[in-house]
Amino acid sequence: MPPFTKDVVKFGTFVVTSQVFHLTPLSFALVNLKPLLPGHVLVSPRRIVPRFNDLSAAEVQDLFLTVQRVSRTVERVYNASALNIAIQDGVDAGQSVPHVHAHIIPRRKDDLSDAGGTDAIYGMMESEEGDLGRQFADQEKKKQGQSEEAAGDKRGRFPAVDEAGRKPRSEEEMQKEADWLAEEMAKDEKSST
Amino acid sequence: MPPFTKDVVKFGTFVVTSQVFHLTPLSFALVNLKPLLPGHVLVSPRRIVPRFNDLSAAEVQDLFLTVQRVSRTVERVYNASALNIAIQDGVDAGQSVPHVHAHIIPRRKDDLSDAGGTDAIYGMMESEEGDLGRQFADQEKKKQGQSEEAAGDKRGRFPAVDEAGRKPRSEEEMQKEADWLAEEMAKDEKSST
Numbered sequence: 001m002p003p004f005t006k007d008v009v010k011f012g013t014f015v016v017t018s019q020v021f022h023l024t025p026l027s028f029a030l031v032n033l034k035p036l037l038p039g040h041v042l043v044s045p046r047r048i049v050p051r052f053n054d055l056s057a058a059e060v061q062d063l064f065l066t067v068q069r070v071s072r073t074v075e076r077v078y079n080a081s082a083l084n085i086a087i088q089d090g091v092d093a094g095q096s097v098p099h100v101h102a103h104i105i106p107r108r109k110d111d112l113s114d115a116g117g118t119d120a121i122y123g124m125m126e127s128e129e130g131d132l133g134r135q136f137a138d139q140e141k142k143k144q145g146q147s148e149e150a151a152g153d154k155r156g157r158f159p160a161v162d163e164a165g166r167k168p169r170s171e172e173e174m175q176k177e178a179d180w181l182a183e184e185m186a187k188d189e190k191s192s193t
Numbered sequence: 194m195p196p197f198t199k200d201v202v203k204f205g206t207f208v209v210t211s212q213v214f215h216l217t218p219l220s221f222a223l224v225n226l227k228p229l230l231p232g233h234v235l236v237s238p239r240r241i242v243p244r245f246n247d248l249s250a251a252e253v254q255d256l257f258l259t260v261q262r263v264s265r266t267v268e269r270v271y272n273a274s275a276l277n278i279a280i281q282d283g284v285d286a287g288q289s290v291p292h293v294h295a296h297i298i299p300r301r302k303d304d305l306s307d308a309g310g311t312d313a314i315y316g317m318m319e320s321e322e323g324d325l326g327r328q329f330a331d332q333e334k335k336k337q338g339q340s341e342e343a344a345g346d347k348r349g350r351f352p353a354v355d356e357a358g359r360k361p362r363s364e365e366e367m368q369k370e371a372d373w374l375a376e377e378m379a380k381d382e383k384s385s386t
Contacts, residue, residue, distance in 0.1 A: 052278065053265050060261055061254040068253055071282070072246050089264070090275025093309045094301040109284040118287045121307065122315025136216025 003175055004182045012097040014136040019174050022070060026062035028094060029070045031177045033135045033168045036124045039078035039106040041181070043067045047081075050098035052089045063102070069106050069185065077184045080106030084121055094125065094131035126161040135168060196368055197375045204237060205290040208327040213377070214365050214374040215263060219255035222263045224370045226328045226361045229317045232271035232299040234374070235325075236260045243291035245282045262378065264297050270377050273299030277314055287319045289326035328361060 009028050010016065022029040029043045029163040031141050045059045057065065057180075071083050077100040084105040088095040105121055124130050196211040202221050203209065214234075215222040222236045236259050238252045248256065277298040277383050298314055305313040317323050375385040 028366075052276070053261060053268075056263070057258055060257050064253050064257040065250055068248070075246075082281075082285035083245070084286045085276040085280040085282055086257070088275075090300070092273075092275035092302045092304070092311070093277045093298075095275070105286075107283070109285045111285070117319070118285070119316050119319030120374055122318070123312050125312070127312070168254060193348070 001175065001177055004135070004178055009046070010041070010048060011101070011136070012048065012099040012133070014097075014140060015137075019178055020172055021178040022066065022185050024062055024066055026059050027066040028151055029066060029181075031133075031174050031181065033139055033174065034129065036130055037105055037107070037111060038120060039074040039080065039104075041070060041104050042101045042103040043075055043104060044099055048099045050090070050095070050100065052087060052100055055100065061083040063100075066183050067102050067104060069188070073181065073185050073188050074104060076188070082107040086122075086125065088125070096131050097136065101132075138164050139168060194368065194372055197371055202236070202239070203241065204329070205241065205292040205326070207290075207333060209329075211364055212371055214371040215378050217259055217261065219252050219298040220259040222259060222374075223324075224374065226332055226367065227322060229323055230298055230300070230304060230315060232267040232273065232297075234263060234267055234297050235294045236263055236297060237292055237294040241292045243283070243288070243293065245293055248293065250259050254294075260295050260297060262381070264373070266295060266374065266378050266381050267299050269381070270374070273301050275300040279315075279318065281318070288323050290329065294325075299303055317339060331363060 004021050005023050006019060007022045007023065008015060008017055009023070009030070011030065016030050018146050019032075019052060020028050021031060021032040026047075027043060027045055029041055032040050032042065035041075043063060045055055047059065049055065067085060071085065075083055084103065086103045086105075087100065089100070103125065107118070107121070112118060116123070136169070194243060196286060197214050198210060198216050200215070200216065201210055202213045202223070204223065206290060208268065209223050212223040212225075213221050219240070220236060220238055222234055224234050228234075236256060238248055238256050240248075240252065242248065264278065267273070270274055277294045277296065277300060279298075280293065282293070296318065300311070300314070305311060309316070
């Protein structure tokens with residue numbers, strides 16, 4: 001299947017077109033290479049700026065109306081009962097790709113009881129497992145034929161959470177999820193109008 | 194000093210008027226009883242609803258324009274270099290007061306290196322130390338003359354982070370910070386117009 005959009009969409013320096021499942025004039029939503037929990041997605045402004053205060057009023061408004069619509073759909077289709085919505089606004093808050101992005105993570109009761117409780121999600125966001133910058137860099141280098149090991153920059157600012165146990169998803173797998181979410185978003189938009 | 198506003202402002206069931214430092218037609222910002230880091234504040238819609246998807250488009254837009262303005266000021270006056278912006282949207286995501294609220298937490302390089310790293314802030318948000326519902330309930334009961342010990346409901350869903358070492362702030366202390374932040378917000382609004 002072709003990706004949801006033919007527009008080339010960039011997240012920081014990375015081309016993420018096949019991961020995009022929703023586009024507005026000023027924002028886009030994309031699925032993750034390594035979701036921390038099922039349905040973990042990102043919403044970004046289309047303009048590439050690092051800090052929340054770099055956004056215009058129109059961009060802020062469009063971004064969070066998009067977060068609201070996306071969060072409604074992912075909560076429904078992933079049978080969740082709650083959501084974490086979080087922005088790491090700047091390097092010293094844990095941001096690894098210098099392009100504003102809101103994490104949306106569907107939650108269920110006791111979903112992380114084995115990992116340390118409800119709060120464990122944040123440790124995961126900050127671990128290598130949640131290091132989007134490294135994940136996208138690894139993906140790019142793999143496309144160029146380098147091994148992931150050679151590609152990894154081994155920054156390792158935080159201890160890995162179950163790093164060994166999880167593989168980045170294939171482009172096909174991500175695109176399949178993106179296509180499905182695009183359809184589900186359309187259903188919700190129909191039902192609310 | 195009288196509080197910043199004479200409107201009675203409620204956060205969930207709690208009257209927080211003396212903690213409020215910014216008001217818009219649809220949103221308000223308040224200082225915390227026990228900030229997790231200096232400058233940790235909350236921004237809420239004035240209408241008391243539990244979930245982000247309960248908000249109207251106008252409320253979403255006003256809320257995040259307010260988050261943007263407040264975050265600019267607290268980052269500046271607390272000499273921070275980054276921010277965590279986070280919503281626990283629903284009980285299963287750690288929400289303890291059923292009234293939508295965005296946490297804004299100013300961050301600096303290595304500010305939590307002794308507490309476990311950048312990510313430690315989230316564990317703190319989820320611990321008893323960050324349990325706003327309990328803190329406000331304790332405060333109300335203290336006003337009514339009960340001891341904090343008798344008032345505590347001892348839910349203890351998460352292990353306390355340095356619970357013993359920190360006392361809730363007095364009304365006077367919070368109001369002083371609220372007055373100061375209100376002045377600083379006004380300066381930023383002047384400089385941006």
